Amino acid sequence: MIHIEQLHKKFGKNKVLKGVDLDINSKGIIAILGPNGSGKTTLIKSILGMVIPDSGVLSVNGTSIKKNSQYRDQIDYLPQIANFPANLKVKELIAMIKDLRNRPGEDHRLIQLFKLEPFLSKKLGNLSGGTKQKVNLVLALMFDSPIIILDEPTTGLDPIALIHLKELISEEKVKGKTILITSHIMSFVEEMADEIVFLLEGKVYFKGNIGALKSQTETTNFEQAIANLLTQENA
Numbered sequence: 001m002i003h004i005e006q007l008h009k010k011f012g013k014n015k016v017l018k019g020v021d022l023d024i025n026s027k028g029i030i031a032i033l034g035p036n037g038s039g040k041t042t043l044i045k046s047i048l049g050m051v052i053p054d055s056g057v058l059s060v061n062g063t064s065i066k067k068n069s070q071y072r073d074q075i076d077y078l079p080q081i082a083n084f085p086a087n088l089k090v091k092e093l094i095a096m097i098k099d100l101r102n103r104p105g106e107d108h109r110l111i112q113l114f115k116l117e118p119f120l121s122k123k124l125g126n127l128s129g130g131t132k133q134k135v136n137l138v139l140a141l142m143f144d145s146p147i148i149i150l151d152e153p154t155t156g157l158d159p160i161a162l163i164h165l166k167e168l169i170s171e172e173k174v175k176g177k178t179i180l181i182t183s184h185i186m187s188f189v190e191e192m193a194d195e196i197v198f199l200l201e202g203k204v205y206f207k208g209n210i211g212a213l214k215s216q217t218e219t220t221n222f223e224q225a226i227a228n229l230l231t232q233e234n235a
């Protein structure tokens, strides 16, 4: 489904990805974890064609993504920081994105779920951070694509919205989708993820399920297991 081989990316002298090898063939929820600045967003953006790697192989569904943009229609993406045009109204942005993707979207259900009706005629620049994130989620989840990539989806959400988000992600998983998620909220990851990919020093340092991670790091506490991975690296 997603095949990555020896992916390298540097920004100036900053070598961020230093030979990432990663195959994602399974359906379900894959959490991409790693310390701040470890290259999670860079990796995600490389898959999306938003960052051009310096070298390496990257293919989605068997087709190299080089000079190819068609594959992106198979992916729904939630960016970590949504830079919405401040003067646009929420309903105008939703209509614009539906128009751009030229596909019907399930926006009404998501608007209802996140109780966004009172905000539809408000300008994006006037919304709170959490409300902006709910709009971000509507835009990412309203299309029915087989691959979903969510960069820090829980940011700013209140507990009710977080419950709805978890339900939505679980529904997509049941439909047989592949869902890549980055998050620093370990309780969220432990509850949701089928598989962990841990980036460190520009490479995939660990890939496996939570049980394997816990046994490798000799702890039953997930947060501690992640901390132990880092200590193992420094040992």
Ligand SMILES: Nc1ncnc2c1ncn2[C@@H]1O[C@H](COP(=O)(O)OP(=O)(O)OP(=O)(O)O)[C@@H](O)[C@H]1O
Pocket (backbone or CB within 6 Å): 011, 014, 016, 034, 035, 036, 037, 038, 039, 040, 041, 042, 043
């Ligand atoms: N467009 C860019 N130009 C220059 N440096 C960049 C650019 N994008 C990312 N970087 C650098 O690449 C490194 C990795 O950033 P990235 O956002 O991929 O990390 P991350 O693992 O997603 O971090 P976080 O957990 O903080 O979100 C950082 O040092 C960052 O400053």
